[in-house]
Amino acid sequence: MCGIVGAVASRNVTGILVEGLMRLEYRGYDSAGVAVIDKDGALQIRKAVGKVKGLTDKLDSNPTQGFTGIAHTRWATHGKPTELNAHPHCSGDIAVVHNGIIENHGELREKLKAKGYEFVSETDTEVIAHLIHNLTSEGLSLIDALQAAVAQFDGAYALAVIDINRPNELVACRSGSPLVLGLGIEENFVASDQMALRQVTDRFVFLNEGDFVHLNDDKVAIYNIEGDLVDRDIHQLTDKAEVADKGQYRHYMLKEIFEQPTVLARTLQGRISKTKVLEAAFGADASGIFDKVEGVQIVACGTSYHAGLVAKYWMESIASIPCQVEVASEYRYRKVFVPKNTLFVTISQSGETADTLAALKEAKKSDYLASLVICNAPNSSLVRESDLVFMTQAGPEIGVASTKAFTTQLIALQLLTIALGRRHGLSADQEAKMVAALATVPDEVAKALTLDTEIKITSEKFADKKHALFLGRGVEYPVAMEGALKLKEISYIHAESYPAGELKHGPLALVDADMPIVAVAPNNELMEKLKSNLEEVQARGGKLFVFSDQASAFPSSDDVTVINVHSVPDTIAPMVYTIPLQLLSYHVAIVKGTDVDQPRNLAKSVTVE
Ligand code: G6P
Numbered sequence: 263m264c265g266i267v268g269a270v271a272s273r274n275v276t277g278i279l280v281e282g283l284m285r286l287e288y289r290g291y292d293s294a295g296v297a298v299i300d301k302d303g304a305l306q307i308r309k310a311v312g313k314v315k316g317l318t319d320k321l322d323s324n325p326t327q328g329f330t331g332i333a334h335t336r337w338a339t340h341g342k343p344t345e346l347n348a349h350p351h352c353s354g355d356i357a358v359v360h361n362g363i364i365e366n367h368g369e370l371r372e373k374l375k376a377k378g379y380e381f382v383s384e385t386d387t388e389v390i391a392h393l394i395h396n397l398t399s400e401g402l403s404l405i406d407a408l409q410a411a412v413a414q415f416d417g418a419y420a421l422a423v424i425d426i427n428r429p430n431e432l433v434a435c436r437s438g439s440p441l442v443l444g445l446g447i448e449e450n451f452v453a454s455d456q457m458a459l460r461q462v463t464d465r466f467v468f469l470n471e472g473d474f475v476h477l478n479d480d481k482v483a484i485y486n487i488e489g490d491l492v493d494r495d496i497h498q499l500t501d502k503a504e505v506a507d508k509g510q511y512r513h514y515m516l517k518e519i520f521e522q523p524t525v526l527a528r529t530l531q532g533r534i535s536k537t538k539v540l541e542a543a544f545g546a547d548a549s550g551i552f553d554k555v556e557g558v559q560i561v562a563c564g565t566s567y568h569a570g571l572v573a574k575y576w577m578e579s580i581a582s583i584p585c586q587v588e589v590a591s592e593y594r595y596r597k598v599f600v601p602k603n604t605l606f607v608t609i610s611q612s613g614e615t616a617d618t619l620a621a622l623k624e625a626k627k628s629d630y631l632a633s634l635v636i637c638n639a640p641n642s643s644l645v646r647e648s649d650l651v652f653m654t655q656a657g658p659e660i661g662v663a664s665t666k667a668f669t670t671q672l673i674a675l676q677l678l679t680i681a682l683g684r685r686h687g688l689s690a691d692q693e694a695k696m697v698a699a700l701a702t703v704p705d706e707v708a709k710a711l712t713l714d715t716e717i718k719i720t721s722e723k724f725a726d727k728k729h730a731l732f733l734g735r736g737v738e739y740p741v742a743m744e745g746a747l748k749l750k751e752i753s754y755i756h757a758e759s760y761p762a763g764e765l766k767h768g769p770l771a772l773v774d775a776d777m778p779i780v781a782v783a784p785n786n787e788l789m790e791k792l793k794s795n796l797e798e799v800q801a802r803g804g805k806l807f808v809f810s811d812q813a814s815a816f817p818s819s820d821d822v823t824v825i826n827v828h829s830v831p832d833t834i835a836p837m838v839y840t841i842p843l844q845l846l847s848y849h850v851a852i853v854k855g856t857d858v859d860q861p862r863n864l865a866k867s868v869t870v871e
Contacts, residue, residue, distance in 0.1 A: 311345055361419065
């Protein structure tokens with residue numbers, strides 16, 4: 263999604279800004295731009311549609327130099343990806359970059375037009391530039407103008423603004439979209455993600471909702487939503503900045519798929535003993551809160567939502583407590599009934615997904631017992647706003663299609679299931695058995711990865727396919743949903759998932775030799791039922807691809823490709839069966855020649871509604 267980088271320094275900032283944009287590339291965008299105030303006090307603007315490389319090419323042939331600047335990667339919401347719509351947007355002496363959406367931009371546009379402002383783009387951002395210009399020309403300082411402008415906005419935004427009349431200043435603010443402040447020596451920065459600035463600093467302030475900042479090269483001032491000067495904690499990040507690096511792999515996605523044994527082990531480390539879940543992993547207050555939990559409401563988006571759906575099966579069958587799961591974009595706009603002592607759980611790789619964050623804010627107004635986030639991004643908004651936090655240890659996930667984040671989320675959710683389950687009848691023996699199985703997940707996942715070559719060969723059978731069906735039963739149904747999502751995200755094959763028993767209520771009408779049907783079939787108590795469902799498919803000439811437990815000896819034939827997965831306990835099957843489905847979508851995308859790491863129209867971190 264959109265990315266912001268801004269800098270005020272005593273050296274040329276163009277390189278810092280562009281490097282920052284490159285570090286944000288993985289988030290998905292369709293155009294990029296930069297504005298710096300040059301030594302003559304003029305705004306130098308360069309923009310390009312497409313990758314940041316297009317912008318660097320322009321800068322190579324037409325360089326800019328300046329000590330103060332802002333830069334942006336845009337993911338189109340209002341208006342097509344064109345140079346005119348790309349940020350920064352200018353009004354006279356002012357340049358602005360913006361993430362988020364100004365919902366009342368139409369009304370503001372009309373008011374500004376009435377004052378004589380001319381609009382050249384279709385974006386909502388241009389109203390910000392003109393409004394701030396209008397306010398500064400009435401005599402307000404840049405920070406006062408920003409505060410006065412923001413007071414007129416409905417929506418969600420992070421903004422950074424520069425003005426050629428104040429060449430050593432940058433002002434910025436956030437409300438509903440992330441923004442961090444990076445502190446250097448005689449230089450200060452803002453960015454939508456700390457990752458953009460790790461090459462220049464490891465000292466960060468994670469701004470609160472509603473905060474404004476006023477930067478010079480040698481000082482920063484932070485104001486809260488009421489306009490009071492405030493102190494915010496400075497975080498010295500000590501983790502090694504894991505720079506986006508594909509290593510030996512052709513794509514980040516493949517690297518991230520193969521990293522799973524390591525990151526799953528890391529996520530379990532310190533969270534289990536030989537026989538028990540160590541619930542301090544959920545926070546110091548977790549035990550007291552867990553004692554009271556009688557139900558769970560999970561809210562998430564995309565892949566994280568699928569992790570939540572898997573957890574529903576676990577919560578109800580293992581922990582014996584009711585569990586509801588809903589996509590955040592629906593939950594946030596619905597009147598909900600909150601049963602007594604319900605724990606509100608959000609799941610998010612990035613911790614910045616706008617809908618999930620908004621759902622948490624809504625939930626805080628209701629009678630939930632407490633909130634817990636399962637998240638992969640330290641210091642993210644969801645982490646800072648939740649009562650309890652479980653950090654997955656997946657490391658930076660760069661591929662837009664989520665892989666290692668999903669399986670580490672499943673680990674977290676199973677630990678939560680056990681922690682709650684032991685208060686609702688899960689015996690110490692059962693817990694010990696589950697914990698022992700969990701400890702084997704990294705190795706079992708590593709074994710599943712050895713199917714890579716076989717799956718690569720199988721993927722060629724999808725080369726000319728336009729549609730695919732994914733089937734599962736029980737807890738494997740959400741695993742099938744995740745498999746279908748992966749395939750559609752990166753190969754652009756239309757893929758749908760169904761609980762296999764639902765086939766005859768509609769999707770069977772679609773089955774013919776051109777429709778690959780992928781079945782997730784571990785050897786569990788639903789295996790026989792699933793086999794009958796698959797026979798219904800075969801009887802109609804469908805081509806089956808079955809990921810099955812080798813022990814169940816699923817028969818292969820001309821129309822049935824069986825990929826044998828080694829036998830694993832039911833409790834960890836969702837983590838293990840996810841792996842071949844990730845590999846399948848990856849290899850199909852390679853056969854199709856699509857952009858695996860940055861699929862069209864998608865963003866890694868969706869910070870707008
Ligand atoms: C986007 C990403 C998905 C991700 C979803 C939720 O759609 O492309 O990969 O699953 O957002 O993101 P989150 O960071 O909240 O898990």
